Amino acid sequence: MSESKKREIKVMRYGIILAVLLSASYFLFFEEPIVESRLTYTLSADEYARYSDLPNEVIQLENGEAYLSPNYESISDTLQAKGVRRFELKKFLKGRGENDVINEIYFKDQSKLEVPELIKELDFGKSKPVGKTVGIALLIIILSLLFDRFLNGSVQWIK
Amino acid sequence: MSLLNKLNIILPIYLMIVLVDSLLMPPVDFISISNFIFPFALILVTVIYRKERTFWIIAGIVALNVLARLLINYWHGGINTQEVIWSVRWVKLFTVAWSTYYVFQNHRALISKSLIVAFSALALINIFQLMEIDFFLDLYDTGDGSVALIRNNLLDSRVFGSFLNPNNNGFVMALFGLYFLISDQKYKYHWMAVAFVLLIMTQSRTALVAFVAAVFLWSVFAVFRNNRRQLLIFLGIGLVLGIMLIQFKFMNLSSLFDGTAFNSNSVDTRLEMIANTIEVNSESVWTGQGKVNDIPSLIGGSIDNEYAFVYLEYGLIGILIYLIMLLVLIIGSLKSQKGSGALLILIIAGVMGFTNLSFGNLETAPILMILFTAGLFYPLNRSVEKTIE
Numbered sequence: 001m002s003e004s005k006k007r008e009i010k011v012m013r014y015g016i017i018l019a020v021l022l023s024a025s026y027f028l029f030f031e032e033p034i035v036e037s038r039l040t041y042t043l044s045a046d047e048y049a050r051y052s053d054l055p056n057e058v059i060q061l062e063n064g065e066a067y068l069s070p071n072y073e074s075i076s077d078t079l080q081a082k083g084v085r086r087f088e089l090k091k092f093l094k095g096r097g098e099n100d101v102i103n104e105i106y107f108k109d110q111s112k113l114e115v116p117e118l119i120k121e122l123d124f125g126k127s128k129p130v131g132k133t134v135g136i137a138l139l140i141i142i143l144s145l146l147f148d149r150f151l152n153g154s155v156q157w158i159k
Numbered sequence: 160m161s162l163l164n165k166l167n168i169i170l171p172i173y174l175m176i177v178l179v180d181s182l183l184m185p186p187v188d189f190i191s192i193s194n195f196i197f198p199f200a201l202i203l204v205t206v207i208y209r210k211e212r213t214f215w216i217i218a219g220i221v222a223l224n225v226l227a228r229l230l231i232n233y234w235h236g237g238i239n240t241q242e243v244i245w246s247v248r249w250v251k252l253f254t255v256a257w258s259t260y261y262v263f264q265n266h267r268a269l270i271s272k273s274l275i276v277a278f279s280a281l282a283l284i285n286i287f288q289l290m291e292i293d294f295f296l297d298l299y300d301t302g303d304g305s306v307a308l309i310r311n312n313l314l315d316s317r318v319f320g321s322f323l324n325p326n327n328n329g330f331v332m333a334l335f336g337l338y339f340l341i342s343d344q345k346y347k348y349h350w351m352a353v354a355f356v357l358l359i360m361t362q363s364r365t366a367l368v369a370f371v372a373a374v375f376l377w378s379v380f381a382v383f384r385n386n387r388r389q390l391l392i393f394l395g396i397g398l399v400l401g402i403m404l405i406q407f408k409f410m411n412l413s414s415l416f417d418g419t420a421f422n423s424n425s426v427d428t429r430l431e432m433i434a435n436t437i438e439v440n441s442e443s444v445w446t447g448q449g450k451v452n453d454i455p456s457l458i459g460g461s462i463d464n465e466y467a468f469v470y471l472e473y474g475l476i477g478i479l480i481y482l483i484m485l486l487v488l489i490i491g492s493l494k495s496q497k498g499s500g501a502l503l504i505l506i507i508a509g510v511m512g513f514t515n516l517s518f519g520n521l522e523t524a525p526i527l528m529i530l531f532t533a534g535l536f537y538p539l540n541r542s543v544e545k546t547i548e
Contacts, residue, residue, distance in 0.1 A: 034313045058311045067313045092313040131315045135289035
């Protein structure tokens, strides 16, 4: 195996090792888990119109952060005939935060609405976002691939 | 060196500008310097390939396509400048393809390395967006809320790169992934893996399905016939994909596997738009509506389907010419190298066409033509791994 071939292999090998180590460290030690749940609210058909256009919102809490996203599609309209309507909030919580506090901020403070009756909370478990972890890994791999080309002197552009 | 040989340098320059326009410029508008060089590039490729029968066959089909579109527009109340430009874009794609062909024939190292550099730059834009670096989010912000979603969503949102939406980004990643797979680039599997991971991060369902379909076909040609090591690599990638989908909650992609994607608002809306298109064209089945400037007001929403789009504007005549063009491209890709990788690029474009625009997409069509033409130079059933270094 030639000297240049040995160097080529090392650039990528060290690059991949570095990418795995750094991205895994970031994922394990710095990326915070997000708890995902769905909150189902009920209210009368008369009130529903005021709640049917709630925004996606990030709420800063004392010990965390919550992202709330309303979901109207998956809730059946069969109760409408009885004068009852329902909607969901997808809740993504980083850190800690009580529903009462989140509801107070989301409905009362930001949308100037009364907090509707919460009838169900479904837990969808914990997970971590991977965007930054993937970003770190790919950045190192791309730079390794580019460095490999330059270090191995293959910069002849026009045949 | 003759004057023609000296002038030929325009073609690589034209191609570089098209690459920069297509992959790196913010999606603000479609006016670019490449449009000013395009007529010169067209004249040059015509002079260079004037004795090639294939050149004139494809030129004839492109001319037929443009002429039919202009006549249909004329039929529907006259032609304006916008309609001429819209129809002439096929000539631009033709020029991009033949310029790529010329550069691949004569400066292969240049185009191979340019594609690497252009892809690297696009990948870096995506990577910096994943890392939520404000400059790269704001620079490519399309104003439709994608940036707010990335910033606010605590779990992973859909990365859009330098394009108007994540689906276009996923489409281009799928094209590059396939290009690396069939190419003779050094470390091609590493490059392909980068494109594939970024495709996952766009969470474009159709791009993923298109990519998997094309890789499956490639495996039929290449892996089972020649190389078990490659099969193991792809099984490994499949495993990683499965773990990512389950563990990291890519909602948009996971919906492909639990069936909700096929019973979703997204699919229902697209089917409704196709039904509306058929209804709108019920009295002009053959000639469609001509160039439509405001599709939502005509059919009630965005069309998001290449074939319905062609049918809406140019009716069955447009579809017929479109199919002839596809047939010629398929025959060309099968004849080249006794079966070239370009066929896989076409499969990706074909599948993407069901939920997005492919050839009709101003953002992605030039890069589609460049990678299709590049694919003509690589055999589909490469048995020995080679690199260009």
